[in-house]
Amino acid sequence: MRCPECSQRNSVAARKCTACGKVLPRKPLSLFGKIFLGSVVGLASILCLAALCTTIDSPETALKRAAREVTGKSKSAEQAVDNYHRFDGAVQITFTGCKTG
Numbered sequence: 001m002r003c004p005e006c007s008q009r010n011s012v013a014a015r016k017c018t019a020c021g022k023v024l025p026r027k028p029l030s031l032f033g034k035i036f037l038g039s040v041v042g043l044a045s046i047l048c049l050a051a052l053c054t055t056i057d058s059p060e061t062a063l064k065r066a067a068r069e070v071t072g073k074s075k076s077a078e079q080a081v082d083n084y085h086r087f088d089g090a091v092q093i094t095f096t097g098c099k100t101g
Contacts, residue, residue, distance in 0.1 A: 058094045066090040 001010050008019035066087035074080035
């Protein structure tokens, strides 16, 4: 690549001219490169969103899980209280759409 300032030949990978030190212009990204990069970013965004959505339970599923935990045997009093609070929160979310407290 030739320097636009002093016409010195430089390596293709050079960022600055070896003779005058001027920053060499970068070759713009081709249309194919832009489309490919946009596709990769879009696909990555969709995959991240899909992964996030699969970890979020519906209120009904959360309520069923909390009910199973409350009706199951707790190993300690603290676990029983924690299960009760989780069940109470699941009930609030299911019937009101938001959790209070």
